[in-house]
Amino acid sequence: MELPPKVKNILLLDSEGKRIAVKYYTDDWPTNAAKEAFEKTVFTKTQKTNARAEVEVTALENNIIVYKFVEDLHFFVTGGEEENELILACVLQGLFDAVNLLLRGNVDKREALDNLDLIFLCIDEIIDGGIVLETDANVIVGKAGINSVDPNAPLSEQTISQAFATAREHFTRSLMK
């Protein structure tokens, strides 16, 4: 028998329900199709609710899902129906705050995609195989954000070629806008 609190998945979806980053820790949804179907149901069910100020919660197919939205980002954490929803909420809050810190307060889909590596690392630092690893946002950021290549770091700290690459990238991005 397993008693430690378990997280079944973490979902980060955009305002249309599309995946930005997801991570599943159980075999409840064995195929990608099953995962996508689950994400769609969760998204549709919660879409109309206002989960911007407080963490909201709902029950779906024997699962408890806690969720919180900001701008065009929808954060979800799923656990079994017997799970303590406050633990799930704590995980969600940790994720939410950590992402907020990592994106320096500019939490929206675009920033998230631009820093997708940090989002992946952040999820990796919160849950390990379904077990809660860390919920303190500052600690998570400390681990995930460690020495990340900071595009806003002073140019002097970059090599010439790196600086050139950064400049080129900024340039293309502004073109593509």
Next chain:
Amino acid sequence: MAQPLVKKDDDHDDELEYSPFMGIEKGAVLQEARVFNDPQVDPRRCSQVITKLLYLLNQGESFTKVEATEVFFSVTKLFQSKDTGLRRMVYLIIKELSPSSDEVIIVTSSLMKDMNSKIDMYRANAIRVLCRIIDGTLLTQIERYLKQAIVDKNPVVSSAALVSGLHLLKTNPEIVKRWSNEVQEGIQSRSALVQFHALALLHQIRQNDRLAVSKLVGSLTRGSVRSPLAQCLLIRYTSQVIRDMSNHGQSGERPFYEFLESCLRHKAEMVILEAARAITELDGVTSRELTPAITVLQLFLSSPRPVLRFAAVRTLNKVAMTHPMAVTNCNIDMESLISDQNRSIATLAITTLLKTGNESSVERLMKQITNFMSDIADEFKIVVVEAIRSLCVKFPLKYRSLMTFLSNILREEGGFEYKRAIVDSIVTIIRDIPDAKESGLLHLCEFIEDCEFTYLSTQILHFLGIEGPITSDPSKYIRYIYNRVHLENATVRAAAVSTLAKFGFMVESLKPRITVLLKRCIYDSDDEVRDRATLYLSVLGGDGTVDTEKDSKEFLFGPLEVPLVNMETSLKNYDPSEEAFDINSVPKEVKSLPLAEKKAQGKKPTGLGAPPAAPTSGFDGYEKLLSSIPEFAAFGKLFKSSPPVELTEAETEYAVNVVKHIFDGHVVFQYNCTNTIPEQLLERVNVIVDASEAEEFSEAASKALNSLPYDSPGQAFVAFEKPAGVPAVGKFSNTLTFVVKEVDTSTGEAEDDGVEDEYQLEDLEVVAADYIVKVGVSNFRNAWENMDEEDEHVDEYGLGQRESLGEAIKAVIDLLGMQSCEGTETVPSNARSHTCLLSGVYIGNVKVLVRAQFGMDSTKEIAMKLAVRAEDVSVAEAIHEIVANG
């Protein structure tokens, strides 16, 4: 290249969002991944490519084995780089690629080096990656480092090792179990999460040692746990220990309750919730124990945080099922939740209130719910409707407001399941509360005036036909019913015709008018509607085709006594001929095909020499088979066939099972034999039965099996005569005799000479249950009350110690061979008493009903009170005899 295109899109649609991954393609990214092989690693570039790979995987893209291997190998080259950010990404992608064991070797040395690095982040992550990908043999090599890591000064490293231990315990328990000293040290850690992880691992290691777990819990509950997560875990372990202790018969003061209660005052809400839930879920919790838990949950109900409200109302909802009184204190807080923004909370609040509400609050509650119903989803509405139905049964006096509520929501929009739930509820209320009948029927009538669901319309029409004619003014329903004949599809029209006929038959004053209406239906465009109309007209007209009033009443209102499946097969087998179809010839046995038989049947086509494949299973099959054998044709109608009883162990040379066919004055044993040896052909297969332990039986006939080739089953029969109508019992010993012939497996030809041989089979018993047929009744209470109370036989029995009530009930059902009714064979878990209803037909066509009440005391001793009613007193006595001897 792609840029102009993107730009064009942007011109068209400004809302098209920018994404760094726009137009990303697997092939191209795999190409890009070649930068990993560059002699001069560019950390930034490589990190970006890894992110792209992770993005693809995350979007559900899958890599082929070759692609994954290639990426994996080039990723391993990146260990040269000293860039920590890149290294972190490398760890991540290795976990996602989940390399196979032969590939793992490439990275183990790099990872082991990182495990001993001075950089904490390297150590922690290398452990997590390594433990995710290695197997047992490698694990023994790094075990030493892992033990060190558990007691590492850095909590992140320590946690990484402990969590990895939790995962590894599933695959390599014996290794992880050796770490308990280090893990024990982790529990003393000052870091909250290390303590949590250590506690989880230590418990997992010791979970099978009850005493150790109990000691662990005992020492920790004295208060050295820091993190809320660890405290939650400790609460879970504590309730487990409490459960184990009560299972082992320890009584008196509940141990550790005080600890749980003290956790209700913890500063972290998650701990309070965990403790409150643990208390409410205690086995046989008393209301005194419950009170403090309910009080904290009540505080949660008015929290500004939705998660807290949800958690509290969800817990209280569960408590309300078992201890509704304990929850009533929270009713006022709960009522304010009906208008909660979060619909899940609102629905839970309503259903809880409906469970706990008292008679005086019903009306107020209904008013509040009405406002709420319009804006929730169907699935929630069904929950509410079901709760209202049980409320109505609880407070029959309040049926008026509840009925009004139901009829109002019935008129609103809704899907089939929702409407059906409402209709079912109204029907239940009409059945249980006589006063509610007339208004309820009218509501249903109004509903079918505008009902889009054929199924519901026909059900309601049928119900109207039964209940409508016995109301004070049956004529007022006719209009609604006849309207159906004009406005609906054929199925509903046919149902309406039947309903009209029932009114016409039951209400003499309406008969002429109904006849007129039915005559109009004769010109309907649908066959079934016309046929029904014609049939009912002749029944109503009494023109001689139907003899007596009793017959037509039986015809219109009587239940169909045979299972529909059996009726269907009988009708299919019926050849149109001079002889009319006789419903009495349809077998009444509820059919359940034995699985083994089914499998055996479909296995092989029978060989050339074998008799034509006879259906060997199912009641119809048996009946056909037996009546085709001249020796048994004179035995009369088959009463019952038992499921096959195995007479040999599985996987023996010859597999034999027996089916007992019971006739009024005879018993036929059908031996199904299978030869499992390819090199043998059996001939003249016979079963010698010794009936010395079955005094009332005498052998009447037997039929040997001429040839039994490999793997094509055949049957031998032995028939016994017994006193007619008497449930004679006895024990029979069986021996299989046959002539063995060697078969050349290459040609399939058998030798001419055979050797006589015999094979001992297991004994076979004819028991009392063989004389009872499983026949269900639809309404047990009615059937029970229709039987004479005088003939009831009641007695009590001790069934001794059993694992559970369910097990005892199953044993009694098996012993009696009767059909359980109304789902009473299932027992709610941890119930201490249960009533099981059984019905059946005893030989001689005597109906028997049994009401068995079971009770279990603390030592798992089970007592049973058995009340039997039968059409014949001697049969009721016989049933008691069966139980007494069983």
